[in-house]
Amino acid sequence: MFELDQRIAEQLTEVALNSSVQVRCGNSNAFMVTASTMVPLMQMFEMGGVYISGSRSAMEMIEAFETIGIDVSNIQFVDLVSSGVLGGTDSTRKNIHFVDSPIMLESILLRALYLLRTTTLERNFVILDSVNALAIYNDDRMLAEYLHTFINTFRQREVLSVILNVPDQTPPLVLSNLDLYCTDLIDRGQVVIH
Amino acid sequence: MNKQYTFKKEDEEFFGGVGSFGVPKFDLEMHGGVPRGFTMVSFTDTGSGSELFGKQFTSPAEESENTLYVSTNEGQQEIARVFNKYGWPLDISVRTIGEEYNKEVLEKELLASRYRLEGFRLEDIQRLAQTRFVDETHQDYLTEVTNEIMSLGPYFRVVIDNLDFFLQREDNTKVVAMVRMLQAHAQMMRGLLLINISNDGLNPTIKQELSSIADMVLSFKVRTIGTDFETSMIVSKFRNAPENLKILVFRVTPAEGITPETVERIS
Amino acid sequence: MQPAAVYTRDRCVTGIHGLDEILRGGIPYGSTVLASGTCGSGKTTLAMEFLVRGALAGEACAHFTATEPSVKLLENIRQFEFFDMNMVDTGLINVFDMDVLYSWLGLEKSSFDLDDVHALIKAIVDIVNTIGVTRLVIDSVTTLCYKIKSEQLIRDFLFTLGKKLSTLGCTTILISEITSATENAHWSSFGVEEAIADGIIVMGDVERMGHLLRFLQVVKMRGTSHSRAKHAIELTPIGVMLTPMLKWGAQGDKQSKWGA
Structure with a gap:
């Protein structure tokens, strides 16, 4: 049986809507950490929001969540992966929205803002999965600048931002x-020594 | 010939080999009338009576539904008045291109000048905001008339009075091509086609070309003799019957319309 | 000592997400703004949203379309949630086909002379005046000006039109089609529009590793301070959305300073 990391839920009780949480994970525990972050936000704090899916396709993520019994039908997914794969955008799910490429950083931000404007929930989060995925395509300085904008944009709008990253694969400037x-x-990541 | 039309025997008997000009004395002068399948082109002077001759040419109207009078200058009422006056049949088809043109084009131009001078009223603006497409007012009358004539069946009788309207508005080579097409159709259907064209301002090349297409070429002339006008018709081409080439002086009588003079003049 | 009162012009609040922030409140009332952009950069959508937001606030709006038939324009714009066909039906948004207007004015010709230009100005001003239009879009002024053969006449046309519309308190967006939106490019097709307009909004694409990212930049706006930064835009079902473009990504590949 899939076990969630309860300590993450405990830690999340400390955060406010205008917080920005950096969630560090490792290669092996990435999904467990992601799920352990999502579930309490959705179930304990009755939040909804946007999941920016840059590591794996949105469909794959949704199926993974459904496999462990988490219903994510009211979470909007921004898929950065599938447009790069021919036929990847053939999806009928209404909660999946495609962005052409992880290089379109501003589009990702605007798409998330748009989806948040259409939600009826009062408390929302935006989960960025992950900094490492964006780092593959984007220059360090641009990515650092983007995260600065990203975090401040959502903080200003009282939307909780959760940034996932695997520290030992994140460029030092960005980290x-x-x-x-x-x-x-x-x-929940490995110790990083640079 | 690519196409052959098979005529009914009873039609052949009824219509015969020649058709009347609508002027019995002309028929006599032309040894019976005008051979079926002929295209006649008449070059006319102003005031020479060619318009009346054109109307009179439709008067035999063997089949009224197959008889068409195309006028580019006169209106329906005006034409009906003349037909009434001479007792010619009123049940033929009459197409008044000039009237249609005035209605569709000139009215629009008049409205445009009103808009330009006086501006739009609220109801104009509301209508403009609801109008999604431009009214296709530029009608291709040439094609339309050609198609209308081409759709007529055997032994038709058509008068176009006159071709100037088309020559002034369309590419002249297109107009000549239309005449050529109509001539072929008249020949195939044993129809009778009379086309009036003014002499004024007619390009000699076009005149030459139209003359060569036509089976019969007429010229309507008017001249003054003392205090009188003398109107005459010159037959300058009659395909395969050069004996018919002649000059016929005619007058207009209230009973017969156009009729050749019987008195020989001594010049 | 009291600080001197600062005079600020009344604004036409565009209602477009982010644009009013860039313009510090909106377009100064009665301005003629040139929205210049490359094809597909979102000019028509931006202009249409400008009108719809006005209509939602009860303003009478007019759109003159010369680049595509109004039927097609309305069909394309219907997919946006911010648009309601009722606005057209009730006369809040009045869409005019330039072809129809030309036809009504007897201007179905390839080039316009001085009289024709005056007739066109008179017609547009008449419409604005009669129905009290406060927001106007001409899409596009480039297509319209193609029929005006002399540069002087184009200048007169735009200047007179702008002046008359401004007097009537109508804020106007003139859409201009350009082939390039780079720093060295002209912001208008004929070179005269940009000098006459009160404001210039440039729209185009930045190419980033083979992908086109739409941007908007307010280059000039008389009567207000404004941001002159490039902003990324996204055309969403709820309208145009803007965010400042990343400084490290604001230039195309060729001018990129990545890794420098």
């Missing part, structure tokens, strides 16, 4: 900036 911008840290 140090993340440390600076984020208000909270949930660390």
Whole structure:
């Protein structure tokens, strides 16, 4: 049986809507950490929001959540992966929205803002999965600048931002900036020595 | 010939080999009338009576539904008045292109000048905001008339009075091509086609070309003799019957319309 | 000592997400703004949203379309949630086909002379005046000006039109089609529009590793301070959305300073 990390839920009780949480995970526990973050936000705090799916396709993520019994039908997914795969965007799910490429950083932000404007829920989150996926395509300085904008945009709108990253694969400039911008840290990743 | 039309025997008997001009004395002068299948082109002077001759040419109207009078200058009422006056049949088809043109084009131009001078009223603006497509007012009268004539069946009788309207508005080579097409149709259907064209301003090349297409070429002339006008018709081409080439002086009588003079003049 | 009162012009609040922020409140009333952009950059959508937001606030709006038939324009614009066909039916948004207007004015010709240009100005001003239009869009002024053969006449046309509309308190967006929106490009097709307009909004695409990212930049706006930064835009069902473009990604590949 799939077990969620309860300590993450405990940590999340400390955060406010205008917080930005950096969630560090490792290669092996990425999904467990993601699910352990999502579930309490949805179930304990009755939040909804946007999941930016940059590591795996949105469909794959939804199926993974459904396999462990988590209903994500009211979460809007912004899929950055599938447009790069021929036939990848053949989906009838209404909660999947495609962005052409992870390089279109501003589009991702605007798409998330648009989806948040259409939601009826009062409390929302935006989960960015993950910094590492964006780092594959984007220059370090641009990514650092983007995360700065991203975090501040949602903080201003009282939308909880959750930034997932695998620290040992994150460019140092980006990582140090993340440390600076984020208000909270949930660390389930490996120890990083640079 | 690509196409052959088979005529009914009873039709052949009824219509015969020649058709009347609508002027019995002309028929006599032309040894019976005008051979079926002929296209006649008449080059006319102003005031020479060619319009009346054209109307009179439709008067035999062997089949009224197969008889068409196309006028580019006169209106329906005006034409009906003349037909009434001479007792010619009123049940033929009459197409008044000039009237249609005035209605569709000139009215629009008049409205445009009103808009330009006086501006739009609220109801104009509301109508404009609801109008999604431009009224296709530029009608291709040439094609339309050609199609209308081409759709007529055997032994038709058509008068176009006159071709100037088309020559002034369309590419002249297109107009000549239309005449050529109509001539072929008249020949195939044993129809009778009379086309009036003004001499004024007619391009000699076009005149030459139309003359060569026509089976019969007429010229309507008017001249003054003392205090009188003399109107005459010159037959300058009659395909395969050069004996018919002649000059016929005619007058207009209230009873017969156009009729050749019987008195020989001494010049 | 009291600070001197700062005079600020009344604004036409565009209602477009982010644009009013860039313009510090909106377009100064009665301005003629040139919205110049490359094809597919979102000019028509932006202009249409400008009108719809006005109509939602009860303003009478007019759209003159020369680039595509109004039927097609309305069909394309219907997919946006912010648009309601009722606005057209009730006369809040009045869409005019330039072809129809030309036909009504007897202007179905390839080039316009001075009289024709005056007739056109008179017609547009008449419409604005009669129905009290406060927001107007001409899409596009480029297509319209193609029929005006002299540069001087184009200048007169735009200047007179702008002046008359401004007097009537009508805020106008003139859409201009350009082939390039780079720094060295002209912001208008004929080169004269940009000098006459009170404001210039440039729209185009930034190519980033083979992908086109739409941007909008307010280059000039008389009567207000404004941001001159490039903003990324997204055409969403709820309208145009803007966000400042990343500084490290604001230029195309060729001018990119990545890795420098």
